[in-house]
Amino acid sequence: MSPSFAAARAAVRRGRAVTLLALAGMALVYLLALRYTPVELHQGLAQKIFYLHVPAAWTALLIFSLMGIVSIIFLWLHDERLDLFAEASAEVGLMFSAIMLTTGPIWAKPIWGTWWQWDPRLTLTLFLFFLYVGYLALRSSIHDPLERGRFSAVVAILGMLLVPFIHLSVYLFRTLHPKPVVLKPSAPSLPPEMLRTLLIAFGVCLALYAGLVMMRYGAGAAERLREAGGEGGEVPDGA
């Protein structure tokens, strides 16, 4: 059931290739963003960060939902690979949510005039970040791999359901105390060039996620094999 060292190595190699492709894609996205898409009328060049910020946010949200679903299946099937996938996803998801949380304020300062607003979407993403951190903190504090898998699956499932609740509660909080600043980060309709670039950027982020997860998955699988091999005897392949 568990992969061999060779399979783990192959996963890392494939992941590295996909990651490099995705990074090249990211460079292409920025070429497109600067040369192909029009400059936004009111925001000027600051709007260009949108092509990194929004896809990263979508990806971070998507990864957490994916982790929740995978965790449900893990508690049902107890397949170690699902746990490895969730672990790898959480680390990559943390990276994407960090990108989202750093690019957001950089954009918000010139456009909104403030680094941070307690708007439902911002609060939601901040807590998404906290959920990733909590999930990984839990993982790092448990030794037994089986227990670690089960405990973190429980947190991922509960967290997946918490996300809509946070959005709803902050939404209620804010609509009852309206703010003078109109928070509407997205334009009602995008010019086709912007939309196309955004979708390409989202695809690139997904590819980056896939590549990084493959690498992390392979590394995680090799680590588990080494731990198992450390008790049972020789490590094959010397990896």
Next chain:
Amino acid sequence: MVFAALVLVIVNFARDPTALPALALAPSALWITFAFGAVVALNRAFAVEREHGALDGLLLAPVPREALYLGKLLANLAFVGIVEAVALPLFVVFFDVPLGHALGGLLAVTALATTGFVAVGTIFSAMAVRTRFAELLLPVLLLPFMVPPLIAAAGLTARLLEGRPWSELHGMLRLLILYDIVFVTLSTLLFPAVMDE
């Protein structure tokens, strides 16, 4: 309980009395106290079982794990409820809150919100107690889950104290009830996964 009283005192002194009337800060003070009190109480929830190996005995008992969870949830609710029962009169005295007509509503809101976060807190403390950084891990895991019930409860408390009409209350009340239903059910279903040996 002493801890809850201390939090109330600190919040009161952290307020600039010339800038902010006590009543404006009262709902936040109350819910900060309840939240911290609950985290401290939950940190100890499974520690006794852990230290005396009583959990193994409980797990051997011929009852479903779900029943074990609900029993533990009730015990924690009682414990946190006692802390809140002590903190509430102190809060009324320290912040000079005209409770009067709001008392019934406030008790209902407190019960609903406490049920919500203690439901999640019970399952998390069962996990955290088996890890290396138990006392640190529980708040890190639990605080995000406390946000929806705390926002709703603090908002409701403020409106109850101001005597606002029902139409301004029911949205947040519904959120609290929904949160309780979802997380009590889910935690009951997931608890066996935490307890399996």
